[in-house]
Amino acid sequence: MRLALVITTHERPDALAAVLDSVTRQSVAPAEIVIADDGSGPPTREVTAAFVARSAVPVRQVSQPHEGFRVARLRNLAIAATSADYVVFIDGDMLLHPLFIADHHRLARHGFFTQGVRVLTDAALTAKLIATPDMLPSFWSAGLGGLRRLYLLRSAWLASMTRTLANGVIAIKSCNLAVWRDDLVRVNGFDEAFVGWGPEDKDLCARLENAGVRRQTLLFGGIAMHLHHAPASRTALQANLALLADTHRERHVRCEAGLDAHLHSRAQGAQNQ
16 A cells, blocks of 8 residues: 655745644655645745755645635645545644554555544644654643643554544544545545635545545544644635535535646656656
8 A cells, every 4th residue: 555645835934844844753654745835935935946946755745826715626626636545644743653554554444434533732832842742742741732632642452443433523634644545536635616715625524425435534543743733714614615515415526626727738748758
């Protein structure tokens, strides 16, 4: 199984540098890394270029002009750029435990997508983690978000035993989400009608489930720490929630504006070379 790690980022080079550092310390490396940049400026491009120059893993880069919050389209660009069998999505502010990729790789099963969890960190701990990205907080560390510090506990046996027990409790979040690429193609990827924050990830997973792809939740593994930041604007949330409600009501499987446009563009570009 070839696993691609997709990292989305926008104008946060210090966090991205720390995340990429955590990627280099994985016990099992991904087969490919895709850095998807939403129109960031020179500081982010410099961080990415430095990482590409030293990475032992092939790195692909995709980008789009920053025209508001268009992460659905950005992730579709990343999916189109990789031919890996399995795609793990994280955000550029998710600091990875050294066994993050190994845990996702071990739990991957055909017919399922995998929802991971995140450990919230406050502003003070975030500053420490960015300055020292190889620092691994413990259960008792200050600056962790309430009961979510439990997500720091790791056990391969418990992860296997609980993979379907928390499906109704743990929310869908694409900052730690893994999907077989064939399944992403089947549902046409993320719906690009979602512009503005949320909930394009819940819509994707609803369509996956409508297509018969079941959910499993990765607890006690796939550990990632979410670096603190101010919340994104929720001005588009009500309109986007209406799109999600329509997906549930009509049991949509494929979205209209999605991955296929980018797959077609890449195929046309390859033919013209």
